[in-house]
Amino acid sequence: MYEDILRFWMDKHNASSSESSAPTEVVQALVRYGPTHPHLYGLVLRFLTSTPELLTRHQADVEKIPEHVEKERIIPPLGVVQILSRNGVASVGLVKDWLMGRIKEAREEMQIQLINSYQLETNAKLKQVAELEDPMHAKVFSVTRCSQCSEQLDLPSVHFMCNHLYY
Structure with missing residues (x-):
């Protein structure tokens, strides 16, 4: 109406x-x-x-x-x-002028989002480094199969810090 x-x-x-x-x-x-x-x-x-x-x-x-x-x-x-x-x-x-303001706001918002994602990623990596440096808590590898070919792992095998194992 x-x-x-x-x-x-x-x-x-x-x-x-x-x-x-x-x-x-x-x-x-x-x-x-x-x-x-x-x-x-x-x-x-x-x-x-x-x-x-x-x-x-x-x-x-x-x-x-x-x-x-x-x-x-x-x-x-x-x-x-x-x-x-x-x-x-x-x-x-x-x-x-109105469009330029909207573009500027969008850029600032994207920069804030990027900064936040980088901070989260950095904090996760710092936590992982702290865990690896801690001598009281050894890294235990419990995977028994190769990440590439899925065969049984026998010694010698290579254990990567990303938890992939190969022999």
Whole structure:
């Protein structure tokens, strides 16, 4: 039903381009109904970038929508770029700063994840080294078959610290 309200104002604008209040009504309806119906943001963004005149008059609104969409995690950044690229009116430069911020955040998040994985791996290796250096706890090899050919291990056999055994 809320989408129908937006479409009513959009159709009213398309029927008579001189109707200047219709796009404003669309934005007001988005403010009113958008928080409970997030799918409306993409629809309004597409409408406001449908003609150069609309984009010029509502550029501030168009710049606010991606910020809100990102904050509420409604549409991914690539989805916003796809919406803007559908009609050829809006350029990526319109949301360049916003996109650069998203890319920077993604890079920082990836770096944090890499650092955490490296720290976990380092801690595991340090624990393994500590276990190998401890003279009170000898490493016991209980495998009786070769890791390569699965035959019975007889002396001499080679025992690797990775628990593989060969003869």
